Amino acid sequence: MACRGLIYIVDASKDVIQIIQEGSVPKVEVTTTLTYTCDVLALVNTPVALAATLVNEENQPVSGADISFQVAAQSCSALTGADGVASCDVTIGTAGVYQVTAEFVGDVSHKPSTATALLTV
Numbered sequence: 152m153a154c155r156g157l158i159y160i161v162d163a164s165k166d167v168i169q170i171i172q173e174g175s176v177p178k179v180e181v182t183t184t185l186t187y188t189c190d191v192l193a194l195v196n197t198p199v200a201l202a203a204t205l206v207n208e209e210n211q212p213v214s215g216a217d218i219s220f221q222v223a224a225q226s227c228s229a230l231t232g233a234d235g236v237a238s239c240d241v242t243i244g245t246a247g248v249y250q251v252t253a254e255f256v257g258d259v260s261h262k263p264s265t266a267t268a269l270l271t272v
Contacts, residue, residue, distance in 0.1 A: 180262045183255060187268040192271050200239075212235025213261060217255070219254050223243045249270045252265065254266075
């Protein structure tokens with residue numbers, strides 16, 4: 152019968168930085184950056200494209216991530232493609248300057264990130 156115990160993860164100075172149960176996998180999250188990459192001008196009552204690009208800490212695209220967009224009480228969401236880009240359309244019925252927020256809430260292996268921009272309608 153094999154013994155199961157704790158695994159001690161140490162840094163270069165031999166200080167214990169994490170203790171995990173043998174057989175479990177420590178959670179590793181990669182930093183992400185979300186950048187708004189689409190329209191900043193739109194016409195009233197005309198669909199406007201909202202888009203953002205999600206990359207990891209090595210500036211590589213993150214695919215399959217759910218990105219949500221909010222602007223002027225409108226919202227939409229889309230998954231990023233192989234290029235890290237997610238896009239969707241909304242229609243705004245009143246002229247004004249609005250803040251667009253794009254948000255990635257994170258997942259098992261990626262930290263969350265947010266981007267904002269101003270949209271003039």
